[in-house]
Amino acid sequence: MALLSTTAFILRVDALSEKDVVLTLLTRDGGVVRAALRGARRRFRHGALIELLTEISVTLFQKEGSDLARADGLELVRSAFGLASRAETAMLLPYVAESLSTFLPEAEAAPEAYRLVRHVLDALEAGAPADLSARYFEAWLLRLAGLLPGGTECAACGRDLSTGGARFDPELPGLVGNECAAPGAAPVAAAALRLLAEIRRCKLDDLARRGAGDAASLRALEGLLREVRRRFLGHELKSHRFLDTLSGGS
Template sequence: MLRTDEAFLLDSTRLGEADLILTLFAREAGAVRGVARSAKKSRKRFGGALEPMSRVRLSWREKPGRDLHQIDSLELLQSFADMQSDPELQSACGVMAEITRTLVGENDPDERFFRLLGAVLEAMRDGLGPFPAVRYFEFWALRIHGMLPDLARCGGCHEIRGGREIRLSSPDLSIRCADCQPDGGMECRVPGVDSWSFLTRAAVEPPIGLADMEKACRPGGTLEWFLRRGLEAFAERGFKSYRHLRAVSSLGDEPAAKA
């Protein structure tokens, strides 16, 4: 059966001289993985639409009982190729693509997650840095899946936080007041003003609004520790693409900081 849908191209793997195995996130179909025959040669069916994270009109034929479907064509709707000439932005896209491939299943549409990916990509194109982009994506990936706690209440006593000092616990993604978690420990951190500001603002602002939070979102900081570890615990796996993002970053060799 021939199907069409709007989708983001997450990954492509070469198969022989001209074919590609494509992995896409479709708005109405969820994850779609299939073989695009002669994709590297056919400009009519795939021209300009094979760059990572391209927003495309996808046409494919389902192959029931098979792991791979048949990808007939991709029509480019929106390109994010130019911004990925920046190695850090390209690596940030790789992180988001890996997270999406892990969390989205076949025949498992997720409209909110689809809109999240599009919003963060557009914000990056408009100037959002790679680290606020990834932290925002992590935050909302967790929130969409019901994994983030109520930021206004202690997860132990359930009292309203008010002006009391709070602590973030990872990887269980909980918030504790000093009374419920008096000793801190390796799995608990007191967030700095900037880290707490990011968490509260990310809940209500679009991604481009967090462009001023680059420092708090850097590798090794409290936000990465809290959000990334929580996301990897939820997914029950580590994400290899983070290593590449850190490697290409000018911040990658700095010591860990508790922002």
């Protein structure tokens, strides 16, 4: 029986029985793990959504051959309550949590994703705009998941894509210049590429401080990232509609 003491973000809480729940966690040391927590139903019953992306410390026991670990000794490290109680950021939490459990494979260490979540939550708490933060998170998560690798150079010939037209090729997957694009590759707006290049280069708090990402660029980049997700999943994430509500539909 393997034992792991780690910190983790709560991605999802499901009822397991009358008294017990299953937590889906992004752990610092072991990636996404599902773990049963005994006697916690009452604690999570009323505020499951409020608990999302709360950072905890936990001990996990994993029996060989079982896909469900057992969680014990849960302690709060950092609550996401502040973000959950602000209208602008509340809708982001379920979306970020669902994205992580969708795009990260279970039981594969994902330290970069863990650092990404902490960085995005910290920046949001410091006042970074929700839409810029959402695009930053998506762009990096899709890179870590291998769906939008690299920067803004052509994945086929290496040419810088800042001029001359670019497309997204879901088969590679990656960004390619018009000259290297396969038929059916989706066109990518220049404004989306410019913002993506900044996101690849800079931290979110720096981008927020300089007011990076005007409305048109954010919308353009959102279009690209949605296309990347949709080509891979075949549909949009359930919690994404909350974001549409927030921005008045996009």
